Amino acid sequence: MLSFILVVIVLFLIPGPAVLLTISQTAQGGRKTGIITGIGIAVGDLIHTVAAVLGLSAILMTSALAFEIVKYLGASYLIFLGIKSILEKSKKQEQTALKKRSTVTSFRQALLIELLNPKTALFFLAFLPQFVQNNGTPVVIQLLILGLTFVLMSILYTTLLAFLTSSIGERIFANKNGKLARWQGKVMGSIYIGLGLQLVFQNQK
Template sequence: MFDAGTLILFASASLLLALAPGPDNIFVLTQSALKGKLVGLVVTLGLCTGLVVHTSAVALGVAAIFQASALAFNLLKFAGAAYLLYLAWGAFRAGTSSLESEASREIGLGRFYLRGIIMNVTNPKVSIFFLAFLPQFTRPEQGHLPLQMFILGGIFILATLLVFGSVSLLAGVLGQWLRRSERAQKLLTRTAGAIFAALALKLATASR
């Protein structure tokens, strides 16, 4: 269905895009530093699940709605911004003891998985990006277009897993070292809160 050159080009572009600083990898970075590498990896899985949703939306034509409808676009982006503000509020309220207990417990990982899904799905710009990016590598003469979209989306998700997983592991090690200091813990939570608030502002002011 795809020639080797197209797949290599798409995979390379996907890796570079995953490496580029953006809301999702910054989110993984902060969560891993605050809660540990396991939580970062779970958040990564949640974000990649969100990418499955966006890939499906593009393949089925749903993403075109967000490109065409200002109301749908604004409703979703404001929902995402509100969720990020909620995370910022939680980060500013977090104490050092809650940081330590959450980092050491494996229960509640589903909450962080869901957090990753919500973070990704409520960003309509991801769907619009996929709508613009994926079709560039498809060819009608090569067969079923939706299937081509799903294959390309799967490659993009694998590249994201590789990059974000590496970010989780590195940030988790750094966070483990920083959490030994109460002052560093407070700095971590305040920094994460500020980042979440900045991401919320960026999303709320985004245009199609």
């Protein structure tokens, strides 16, 4: 378990889609939004863990069609969010209050983004079994414990990111008349679109 925790910490230190999503959502909607986004990502990871335990993720590994379908659904959703963010911001530049995303919306978006990333499913299918030991404990139980540990660590990490990012985001975007504030929607939208395009070019193996 100690080895697993250390490896997960190293993985967290490598910026990925979850990190970018949490930071962008926090900068746009505040600390609470960032924390809820992290929880949404973690719940998506938990579902991937259960799917891996049940063997469902193996379908994505063996079926090129299934992999492509999930990949393009996820990419389309990310690009849609990006375009929506850019257009909404351009229509509301004259408002004086920073629009806060609802926690339900933030959670739902993060959950769907994580679920519709086939690479995440394959990651859990390939990563978790490496730490299973022949100690008499059923493999299913070990996989679930490892998955839950990963999920809890993910929540702690994204919550820390939200706290670190929130004060910076508030300072940058608090003044609606500032140049950076006027570009907020474009920046966040570009991040979503970039993640979507990155997903498009992912390969099955």
